[in-house]
Amino acid sequence: MMQIIDGKKISAQIKAELKQEVYKLKEKGITPGMAGVLVGDDPASALYVGMKAKACRKLGIYFDKIIKPNNCPEIELLELIDSLNKRKDIHGILIQSPLPKHIDEGKAILRIDPAKDVDGFHPINQGLMLAGKPSFLPATPAGVVELLTRSGHKPEGKHVVILGRGYLVGRPLAVLLALKNPKANATVTLCHTGTPDIPSVARQADILVAAIGKAHYVTKDMVKPGAVVVDVGTNQIEDTSHPKGSRLVGDVDFERVKDVAGAITPVPGGVGPMTIAMVLTNTVRAAKQKLDDVR
Amino acid sequence: MMQIIDGKKISAQIKAELKQEVYKLKEKGITPGMAGVLVGDDPASALYVGMKAKACRKLGIYFDKIIKPNNCPEIELLELIDSLNKRKDIHGILIQSPLPKHIDEGKAILRIDPAKDVDGFHPINQGLMLAGKPSFLPATPAGVVELLTRSGHKPEGKHVVILGRGYLVGRPLAVLLALKNPKANATVTLCHTGTPDIPSVARQADILVAAIGKAHYVTKDMVKPGAVVVDVGTNQIEDTSHPKGSRLVGDVDFERVKDVAGAITPVPGGVGPMTIAMVLTNTVRAAKQKLDDVR
Numbered sequence: 001m002m003q004i005i006d007g008k009k010i011s012a013q014i015k016a017e018l019k020q021e022v023y024k025l026k027e028k029g030i031t032p033g034m035a036g037v038l039v040g041d042d043p044a045s046a047l048y049v050g051m052k053a054k055a056c057r058k059l060g061i062y063f064d065k066i067i068k069p070n071n072c073p074e075i076e077l078l079e080l081i082d083s084l085n086k087r088k089d090i091h092g093i094l095i096q097s098p099l100p101k102h103i104d105e106g107k108a109i110l111r112i113d114p115a116k117d118v119d120g121f122h123p124i125n126q127g128l129m130l131a132g133k134p135s136f137l138p139a140t141p142a143g144v145v146e147l148l149t150r151s152g153h154k155p156e157g158k159h160v161v162i163l164g165r166g167y168l169v170g171r172p173l174a175v176l177l178a179l180k181n182p183k184a185n186a187t188v189t190l191c192h193t194g195t196p197d198i199p200s201v202a203r204q205a206d207i208l209v210a211a212i213g214k215a216h217y218v219t220k221d222m223v224k225p226g227a228v229v230v231d232v233g234t235n236q237i238e239d240t241s242h243p244k245g246s247r248l249v250g251d252v253d254f255e256r257v258k259d260v261a262g263a264i265t266p267v268p269g270g271v272g273p274m275t276i277a278m279v280l281t282n283t284v285r286a287a288k289q290k291l292d293d294v295r
Numbered sequence: 296m297m298q299i300i301d302g303k304k305i306s307a308q309i310k311a312e313l314k315q316e317v318y319k320l321k322e323k324g325i326t327p328g329m330a331g332v333l334v335g336d337d338p339a340s341a342l343y344v345g346m347k348a349k350a351c352r353k354l355g356i357y358f359d360k361i362i363k364p365n366n367c368p369e370i371e372l373l374e375l376i377d378s379l380n381k382r383k384d385i386h387g388i389l390i391q392s393p394l395p396k397h398i399d400e401g402k403a404i405l406r407i408d409p410a411k412d413v414d415g416f417h418p419i420n421q422g423l424m425l426a427g428k429p430s431f432l433p434a435t436p437a438g439v440v441e442l443l444t445r446s447g448h449k450p451e452g453k454h455v456v457i458l459g460r461g462y463l464v465g466r467p468l469a470v471l472l473a474l475k476n477p478k479a480n481a482t483v484t485l486c487h488t489g490t491p492d493i494p495s496v497a498r499q500a501d502i503l504v505a506a507i508g509k510a511h512y513v514t515k516d517m518v519k520p521g522a523v524v525v526d527v528g529t530n531q532i533e534d535t536s537h538p539k540g541s542r543l544v545g546d547v548d549f550e551r552v553k554d555v556a557g558a559i560t561p562v563p564g565g566v567g568p569m570t571i572a573m574v575l576t577n578t579v580r581a582a583k584q585k586l587d588d589v590r
Contacts, residue, residue: 069451106428125423127418130470131462133401157491158538167426175425175470177462178485185489187496194480196452201482 002008003263005151011273012279015059021284024062032287033062034092035084039077040070045096052094055276061283062089074103076183078111085113091290092118092283118282132179137280143274144209145183145229153207153263154230155186161205167193169232173209218252226262232271239257298558300446306568309576310354317355317577325584326359330379331389334367334372334444340391347389350571357384370396373406380408386585387413387578413577427474431577436468436571439504439525440478447500448523448558450481456500459507460487464527468504469486505546513547522555
């Protein structure tokens with residue numbers, strides 16, 4: 001029986017659990033707070049920040065949306081980050097990507113207090129993750145791990161093949177899944193543009209993760225019968241039958257691959273909703289940590 | 296024709312190159328300097344620090360050996376690190392591991408200025424490596440990459456199978472070898488105690504790296520004919536025919552595996568000598584960086 005893994009449902013479960021935790025934190029006098037910084041007027045970025053604000057408010061997390069003009073000097077953003085680092089009502093800081101070209105994104109991320117880096121992008125958090133130490137995990141890779149675990153496909157003892165070695169998904173996910181802990185402990189193979197024969201490696205996967213950024217890249221013949229297929233891709237393709245003239249598809253040829261896979265995540269509605277759930281998880285954890293520090 | 300990869304020779308080449316660079320730096324008024332901190336009186340640790348001191352002095356690198364008693368309070372070590380961070384004549388700081396149990400090693404490493412972390416153990420350097428950004432690379436993994444490249448076995452396009460997911464070798468090496476650069480760009484599989492059938496995965500390797508810590512773990516039947524075998528293991532085994540009653544062996548059953556491998560690193564004399572060469576490389580780079588900063 002083929003299973004379509006419902007990311008929306010699992011994300012909703014996580015949010016419901018977080019809502020309880022937020023409630024308990026408030027009883028103890030702490031309201032988790034997140035600052036979302038938007039620089040410039042890119043409509044997609046504005047939409048993302050708006051979605052995060054809405055998700056926070058639904059859970060009772062305070063959200064402070066801070067908008068800076070497109071020509072905001074780098075130093076002004078860095079000083080804003082300094083002030084957010086100091087604010088006691090803010091436990092998580094999100095700098096919406098991409099930033100205008102005159103601002104060094106790496107510099108901005110380095111400026112965030114690692115204890116408020118709920119995106120898990122600060123090199124200290126990435127390094128602690130690599131070391132297997134407690135840290136804020138990057139949201140999308142952590143979301144994939146959570147999606148697998150909660151849908152009954154624990155990666156432990158499985159061969160996971162990851163297609164794509166990107167900084168945001170492929171590399172950190174490979175690290176996360178290979179760690180010695182009950183949510184991981186998988187044998188991991190990382191493939192990419194330098195891999196001579198991706199299909200033959202992909203066919204070995206018990207769990208195949210596509211994070212390559214090419215619409216319909218994973219075809220039916222690349223999937224072992226019964227394998228779990230996780231599609232991290234988000235590609236806009238032309239579709240004149242759609243009102244917008246385009247639609248969102250993943251890296252997997254869903255309609256054909258679903259006939260051979262044992263389980264598969266759809267796009268949209270698979271990994272996507274998990275990312276925000278993990279950012280919220282990190283924020284609540286950051287607020288809890290603050291409580292523990294005070295005690 | 297089977298090749299025994301000579302780590303001593305390649306390490307000597309790297310040191311000869313570094314000696315030239317040190318000479319040039321001195322002409323510009325900078326003497327690279329390293330501080331080696333030894334806490335306690337463990338004879339093996341004292342030996343290692345001594346070896347590093349000797350290697351530095353041979354290259355013209357200033358070495359300051361700092362010895363603290365076994366009961367040195369943690370705060371005293373942290374303040375020592377602070378003072379080394381400030382010293383202009385010191386470009387690299389090594390804290391010899393293991394530290395006495397009352398000192399938190401992670402805390403000590405975090406205290407080192409990342410720009411002087413020539414061991415590449417600071418989470419910031421590990422995180423930058425994971426992000427594919429310039430950083431000090433951890434010495435043993437970087438040494439494996441250098442050994443492969445300089446012995447004519449570039450990992451590019453190859454399938455590398457790493458046995459062992461340790462923090463010091465396996466995990467960072469997996470990250471390094473998968474990056475998109477001419478010294479890496481390999482398809483990487485990371486195996487460990489959670490892998491159900493290691494031999495069948497190992498046999499797929501074009502390059503097999505053993506970093507598992509078990510004497511003679513890799514047997515002939517685990518190696519594809521013609522594969523390159525890199526042995527990172529250092530295990531002391533009993534040997535009554537030896538004057539000391541024991542000898543050093545790797546994770547690979549060298550005598551039998553060499554009959555099937557295309558190339559193999561011996562233990563001792565393979566990866567071992569590369570580690571110190573890479574720490575020296577990092578130190579010279581740290582000193583150069585200082586020069587660039589001044590300009």
